Amino acid sequence: MVSEFKAAGLSSTRVRIAILSAIRASRTPLSAEAVGEELTRSGCTIGRASLFRNLDLFRSAGLIERIETGNRGNQYLAKCSGNHHHHHILCEKCRSIEPVDICLSTAMLKTIEQSTDYRVTGHSLMLYGLCRKCRKRKQSRRTD
Amino acid sequence: MVSEFKAAGLSSTRVRIAILSAIRASRTPLSAEAVGEELTRSGCTIGRASLFRNLDLFRSAGLIERIETGNRGNQYLAKCSGNHHHHHILCEKCRSIEPVDICLSTAMLKTIEQSTDYRVTGHSLMLYGLCRKCRKRKQSRRTD
DNA sequence: ATAATTTTTGATACCAAGTATCAATTTTCA
């Protein structure tokens, strides 16, 4: 990890190693808050400022991904292997997130460019849905 | 507009008429703040609470669209005519927006449901690009 | 048209996520 930081032009600090480890250790994406809690749990509480600063630095450096989940807080997760372009689906109920390995086709992008006369430079796609668990307990009482 | 409100089960107030007018008068999407400023400019300052409340009500009623632009605040815009599902492309430079009459195919959605085991209930797609004008004046100095 | 009822408004206080500042600490590297 030290060399990864080096490669990204970031010095390798205890705080950074802890943050990136926590994100990589998690199977699911974590909110900034969740990362902080994870660190506290492992005996390495860090300041808010450092947390947000590093999440942003890591993202700029391509070490992690940030999923913009709309209104309330973003989610951070380790870059998926291969690192190719993809999207995510978010469960409306439990907020769990899965990668979705599908994307707009180049044909579609071409059609868009032709019909709008814009040059397309990027896009963001977020899918919403219900995960299997939440579909099953759809009728039961909420616990929140 | 009065009857539109009626149809949506909303009583028609001065504040609501002003908000919806401002959004409809704008060629580009407006942030909540921008809507407020617009109203102030036209001599009808309204409270924050009413603004956000009504933006949300209008969206629920299908009178406007909300574009979740990620980190900082949402954008609101009038529903395009015809009102069928579509997306938008936003010029990175001048922030002008055009509707994009294309969408994820049902086949694609089915693939996603199969590969993720989520039931897809919705999605948001935002395209980014450069409009023709901005492509042409790409090299010239910005005015902002 | 007026009164009674219902809805909406807006001032205020609040909240959550994130940023700015800057002195103190840590890391780097000569």
Place this chain on the structure above:
DNA sequence: TGAAAATTGATACTTGGTATCAAAAATTAT
């Protein structure tokens, strides 16, 4: 090692939005 550079974290602030609730406006019944 020790000086220079980078990072940290306490604190205060900002932004975008929500909750509360009395006052005002809109609706409805008379």
